[in-house]
Amino acid sequence: xxxVAQPEDQVNVAEGNPLTVKCTYSVSGxxxxxxxxxxxxxxxxxxxxxxxxxxxxxxxxxxxxEFNKSQTSFHLKKPSALVSDSALYFCAVRVLNYGQNFxxxxxxxxxxLP
Amino acid sequence: AAGVIQSPRHLIKEKRETATLKCYxxxxxxxxxxxxxxxxxxxxxxxxxxxxxxxxxGSIPDRFSAQQFSDYHSELNMSSLELGDSALYFCASSLGGTxxxRRETQxxxxxxxxxxL
Numbered sequence: 001x002x003x004v005a006q007p008e009d010q011v012n013v014a015e016g017n018p019l020t021v022k023c024t025y026s027v028s029g030x031x032x033x034x035x036x037x038x039x040x041x042x043x044x045x046x047x048x049x050x051x052x053x054x055x056x057x058x059x060x061x062x063x064x065x066e067f068n069k070s071q072t073s074f075h076l077k078k079p080s081a082l083v084s085d086s087a088l089y090f091c092a093v094r095v096l097n098y099g100q101n102f103x104x105x106x107x108x109x110x111x112x113l114p
Numbered sequence: 115a116a117g118v119i120q121s122p123r124h125l126i127k128e129k130r131e132t133a134t135l136k137c138y139x140x141x142x143x144x145x146x147x148x149x150x151x152x153x154x155x156x157x158x159x160x161x162x163x164x165x166x167x168x169x170x171x172g173s174i175p176d177r178f179s180a181q182q183f184s185d186y187h188s189e190l191n192m193s194s195l196e197l198g199d200s201a202l203y204f205c206a207s208s209l210g211g212t213x214x215x216r217r218e219t220q221x222x223x224x225x226x227x228x229x230x231l
Binding site (some may be wrong): 036038044102103104105106 | 157159208
């Protein structure tokens with residue numbers, strides 16, 4: 001079965017410091033990988049995706065993620081965190097032989113402290 | 115393995131009509147989420163249910179309502195449809211609720227494509 005794991009329920013980081021939100025996946029087939037962010041009382045917002053090509057993907061708001069096939073990981077990173085980055089972050093995978101349905105991870109709550 | 119089932123897969127309605135979308139979660143899953151994805155847009159979270167009770171509420175319009183039944187399937191009821199309601203509506207299911215403890219992977223259904231004319 002396809003699955004996505006986000007091993008940390010909560011990540012705390014000081015403003016200005018680099019941040020990493022971890023994601024690992026388990027799929028059979030080539031995955032399309034996504035990161036979404038959800039702010040309070042709002043829906044999911046797309047951050048970035050990996051389909052093919054360069055393993056380092058740059059997305060919205062200064063975020064980037066690195067696809068690591070050998071470690072089946074797709075960690076989200078940002079060099080310098082902002083307080084406004086505080087939100088719920090979801091990693092997701094989409095696999096063509098799984099009906100192209102999304103499988104989302106459980107989410108990681110990021111808190112950036114001033 | 116059984117996946118999330120949504121019905122109907124396609125639906126065409128006229129303005130001011132009503133529509134009901136159904137979602138059947140993966141067996142044993144007790145949590146259901148509804149998302150709306152407009153053309154060229156990201157999925158927007160609408161509402162979720164855990165153990166037949168509403169657990170989280172997102173950007174669901176007042177014209178819409180939803181519920182989760184005793185067999186854990188969920189229905190999204192949409193009234194006074196507007197052209198802007200044309201979208202792909204995803205249902206997702208998971209095991210374990212949406213807050214207070216670790217949430218599990220959300221598995222999405224194939225979506226219902228609603229077209230309002």
